[in-house]
Amino acid sequence: MRLAIVVSEFNSEVTSRMLENAKRHIVKIGAKASYIFYVPGVYDMPLAVEQLLKKRTVDAIVTIGAVIKGDTRHDDIVAENAARLIADLSLKHGKPVALGITGPGMTDEQAGARAEEVPVRAVNAAANMVLRLGKLERTVNKETVVIDDTADNN
Numbered sequence: 001m002r003l004a005i006v007v008s009e010f011n012s013e014v015t016s017r018m019l020e021n022a023k024r025h026i027v028k029i030g031a032k033a034s035y036i037f038y039v040p041g042v043y044d045m046p047l048a049v050e051q052l053l054k055k056r057t058v059d060a061i062v063t064i065g066a067v068i069k070g071d072t073r074h075d076d077i078v079a080e081n082a083a084r085l086i087a088d089l090s091l092k093h094g095k096p097v098a099l100g101i102t103g104p105g106m107t108d109e110q111a112g113a114r115a116e117e118v119p120v121r122a123v124n125a126a127a128n129m130v131l132r133l134g135k136l137e138r139t140v141n142k143e144t145v146v147i148d149d150t151a152d153n154n
Contacts, residue, residue: 001032001131002032002034002059003031003032003033003034003060003061003123003126003127004055005023005033005037005061005062005063005064006039006045006064007036007063007065008040008064008065009038009040009041010065011066011068011111013112014066014068014102014108014115015065015066017112017116018066019036019064021115021116021120022062022064022123023036025119025120025123026062026123034057035052035057035058041065042067042078042101045063045082045085045086046085049061049063049086049089050092050093053092053097054093059096060096060097060098061095061097061098061126062097062119062122063086063099064100065101065102066101066102066111067079067103068106068107068108068111069103069106075103075105075106076104079103080104082101083099086099087099096125096126096129096130096133098121098122098126098129099122099125100118100121100122100123102114102115132148135147
């Protein structure tokens with residue numbers, strides 16, 4: 001399985017830790033990081049995500065970012081727009097894009113505390129969706145098809 005990672009440079013003290021945790025977990029599950037694409041910030045992710053989704057060597061994408069609360073609602077706008085566009089791109093291209101973006105509304109401390117768990121969950125989500133979509137592709141008409149981590153419906 002080939003995963004691409006799109007990582008935000010903004011809040012790099014957090015996102016660099018998130019990236020290292022994601023890369024370690026990708027190796028742990030036996031997948032490969034085929035691309036690591038740095039973008040200036042979370043708001044810039046959709047363009048990179050779209051270009052990577054066009055690659056045949058990418059089965060899924062993991063996004064890594066930390067949107068930390070400031071003095072205005074800017075964090076809400078950035079996170080909500082990026083998440084919506086990223087979800088739309090996943091549907092458009094028929095490939096999973098896992099949301100490993102923390103926030104909005106987080107403090108620096110909260111972002112740091114989530115730097116281990118969130119990227120691992122995002123890698124797991126991307127990998128599980130690739131596997132489950134593969135099972136769906138291989139199914140034949142049956143009365144009931146259950147596609148999860150415990151059932152083999154092929």
